[in-house]
Amino acid sequence: MGQAAVHIDEHLLIERLIADDPGARELLYDYYGPALFSLILQVVPDNKKAEDILTTVFVRIYSEVYTYKQSGNATLFGWMMRLTREIALSEGCHTDGKIVGGVTIQGQHSLQRFTNTLPQEKQKIFYLCYFKGLPKEAIARMMGVEAEMIAGQMKEIMVAFRNFLRN
Incomplete structure (x- = not known):
């Protein structure tokens, strides 16, 4: 028999976290850690750095x-x-330049360099998704296209981004 889905009451969890409850911290990490790690790996393909x-x-x-x-x-x-x-x-996408307070001291931020390599349409999609944090459905509505098109474009962009980071 499969494992039943666990429902987390976010309001209660937040209150427990604010109260510095170690059990709440552990629950939060166990429940959300894998998804957040997966998101990090989309940007930073190195497991140790991720x-x-x-x-x-x-x-x-x-x-x-x-x-x-x-x-x-x-x-x-x-x-x-x-x-x-x-x-x-911020932490995974910079050149050998030193970052202080979010500003690259030397060299150009690799994320900006990557963005500049994209066609204009993909730059807009990447900006709205990664810098603004908008969901694909919202971007699709803004651009007057289907969400599946945005999802496909983002998949291509992320493959290109991982390849860019490896070079």
């Missing part, structure tokens, strides 16, 4: 969970995904 970034993500989540309610995100998972994406892009 693991380090995941640690950074959870440290930030635990220390900033009280800001979730003011974030405007509809769900805790949505907020965590946006935070994960920001951290992965």
Whole structure:
């Protein structure tokens, strides 16, 4: 017999996290860690670096969970995904230049260099999805196309991005 799905009451979980409950931290990590790690691997194809970034993500989540309610995100998972994406892009996508306070001191940010290699239409899709954190359905509505087209474009973009990072 298969394992039953577990429902997490986000409001209760948030209150427990704010109260610094170690059990809530463990539950959050076990429940959401694999999905967030998968998101990081889309940006940073190196497992060791992705693991380090995941640690950074959870440290930030635990220390900033009280800001979730003011974030405007509809769900805790949505907020965590946006935070994960920001951290992965910030920590995983820079050249040998040193980053201080989010600013590259030397060299051009590799994410910007990659974006510049894309055709204009794909640049827009990539920007809306990765920098603005919009879902594919919202991007499709904005661009007047089907969501499947946006999903296909994003798949191509992410393959190109992983190849770009390997070079």
